[in-house]
Amino acid sequence: GAVVSQHPSWVICKSGTSVKIECRSLDFQATTMFWYRQFPKQSLMLMATSNEGSKATYEQGVEKDKFLINHASLTLSTLTVTSAHPEDSSFYICSARALAGNQPQHFGDGTRLSIL
Amino acid sequence: GQNIDQPTEMTATEGAIVQINCTYQTSGFNGLFWYQQHAGEAPTFLSYNVLDGLEEKGRFSSFLSRSKGYSYLLLKELQMKDSASYLCAVMDSNYQLIWGAGTKLIIKP
Numbered sequence: 001g002a003v004v005s006q007h008p009s010w011v012i013c014k015s016g017t018s019v020k021i022e023c024r025s026l027d028f029q030a031t032t033m034f035w036y037r038q039f040p041k042q043s044l045m046l047m048a049t050s051n052e053g054s055k056a057t058y059e060q061g062v063e064k065d066k067f068l069i070n071h072a073s074l075t076l077s078t079l080t081v082t083s084a085h086p087e088d089s090s091f092y093i094c095s096a097r098a099l100a101g102n103q104p105q106h107f108g109d110g111t112r113l114s115i116l
Numbered sequence: 117g118q119n120i121d122q123p124t125e126m127t128a129t130e131g132a133i134v135q136i137n138c139t140y141q142t143s144g145f146n147g148l149f150w151y152q153q154h155a156g157e158a159p160t161f162l163s164y165n166v167l168d169g170l171e172e173k174g175r176f177s178s179f180l181s182r183s184k185g186y187s188y189l190l191l192k193e194l195q196m197k198d199s200a201s202y203l204c205a206v207m208d209s210n211y212q213l214i215w216g217a218g219t220k221l222i223i224k225p
Contacts, residue, residue, distance in 0.1 A: 043217040093158045102146045102166065102207055107158040
């Protein structure tokens with residue numbers, strides 16, 4: 001149980017392109033989903049927390065207009081990197097947590113984004 | 117402020133036992149999690165402690181002392197595939213996860 005699916009796994013695209021990443025909880029309902037970013041050999045950095053049906057809460061320093069998050073249902077959240085530039089290249093990972101507050105976060109497999 | 121401390125890197129021998137420590141100072145406490153992350157992959161959930169004591173799950177055990185703000189992850193009968201980073205994370209009073217920087221565990225034959 002507690003499977004989280006994240007697509008795509010790899011994205012390579014040109015600078016200026018917008019990229020959408022999907023995160024789905026397959027066998028449980030997730031009121032809260034989280035989006036992380038991780039640079040090589042560095043720790044996870046929380047970008048934003050999204051709750052179903054409401055606006056995402058962004059961490060300090062994360063541009064809301066750059067990283068658009070939509071959490072339209074209890075099983076799906078999307079992250080759109082708008083007008084991506086090479087400095088946006090990173091490993092993006094989503095996680096989902098079930099309804100109860102003190103449940104573990106279960107992670108998707110991550111999306112490796114490379115902007116040329 | 118909120119703080120999670122764990123060693124940056126540890127080395128151990130295949131077949132041996134290793135203990136990875138984690139100390140924390142957070143605004144409230146709703147449990148402590150351990151995750152394993154292999155290089156280039158997403159983290160996977162290992163264990164959850166909310167009460168004091170030891171939780172055993174196969175070769176892995178996790179211990180918690182809330183009064184000391186301390187936890188450890190114990191790995192027995194180490195295998196080469198256990199080479200990974202181990203992340204300690206504490207859930208605070210707002211049910212937000214505070215992450216440690218992770219401990220890179222290197223297993224040598």
